[in-house]
Amino acid sequence: CHDRDGRFDDFFDQFERFFGARFRGGARQERSLGSGFIISPEGFIATNNHVVEGGDEVKVNLQFKGKEESYDATVVGRDQETDLAVLKIDTEHELPTLQWGDSDIMKIGQWVVAIGNPFGLDHSVTAGIISAKGRVIGSGPFDDFIQTDASINPGNSGGPLLNMQGEVIGINSAIVASGQGIGFAIPSNMARRVIAQIRT
Template sequence: MAVPSQSRAKAFWKESEAGAAAKGVAGLPSLADLVEGLKRTVVNIQVTKKVQTGPLPFFRGPRGEKDPFRDFFERFFGDQVPKEFEQKGLGSGVVISKEGYVLTNNHVVEGADEILVRLPEGQGEYAAKVVGADTTTDLALLKIEPEKELQAAILGDSDRLRVGEWVIAIGNPFGLEHTVTAGIVSAKGRVIGSGPYDDFIQTDASINPGNSGGPLFNLQGEVVGINTAIVATGQGIGFAIPINVAKEELPQLREKGKVTRGWLGV
């Protein structure tokens, strides 16, 4: 019977050197100092929409005759007068200039009758107006009139972002102001079929309702994305609009209130 040699055979796989620590994994950095310097750039957005309920619908027959049930409903329920009520919503935003410009998602503020921006650390609450919005990319630019200059976030370069990099999301999920979560970039250029724009950063940093419009930071403290969507049935799957998309649109949003795109015709 053959006896295995006591000498170690040469490995045909790649093996780490003895005692060598994996690059970049030996110890994760504390994010405390970074977050401390960023939190004043993130705002809470509260919106109010006035919604009107219409009267009970009544229909006519094929020859235009009166709905036979109308008298019955009017007897028991009366003539239904339209009623108005307020619908509240929450979102997040990021200060991009010391003068009070705030970047957020269009769907956070679209159709709002009142927009309030609450600054962190008791700096106050201000009425905001929509300076410009783009439904295609779901971005909106707001303006508030602060009593003093604000701390503005630095907009980074999302094209340089790499899959596997650490990112931080700060926002207002479920009304829990300035919640901080961290994760990695899971993918870039992700197509999710949510609308006319499909080129998202995918991250596993926890993103929930209320985070919409909030910033996604890299470890240099730069905004690399605007958080915009989650997969309702998934865990750890969130999406952000690359900040380079926003940087291309911001001049038009401020000057024209909308984004004009070129088109090809025949």
């Protein structure tokens, strides 16, 4: 348990203003779980392509003042090569957003925090460090991942990897299933550019 008076204060202040998102998409009555985060007050949400790919419908669950609400989401666009997707929901609530950080200036050994929905356990927070940068894992032409030992599990895909200022420096995307503490995130500088193109 981290002391709220310690070095994580800035992060927890950001986290308390952040409402997690949970997604369910499915085909043939199958369901999959993933994560995401709000990138604009108008209801645009960033996630992974593989979270929504093949789904007949996508639902987003948000919490407002302790009450969970479910929304039908529209898939604005997807990019298979970078495994990124943008969703859109309509709500009367004023939506809080996360801000992008600069993944290029992050250094190996710096602390990071992952937020997501592992195994359906929504709003889970794990902490770790950046283990490596520029990892090639055989995922395609844009193979350039941040490696972290922050615990990432099925359901975390699409969720944010944050620096200690609460800024998004990566989008959690993959794990080594046979290992422990080996997770990968799409760098924010790449994700931000691709997501901007998807939205236009």
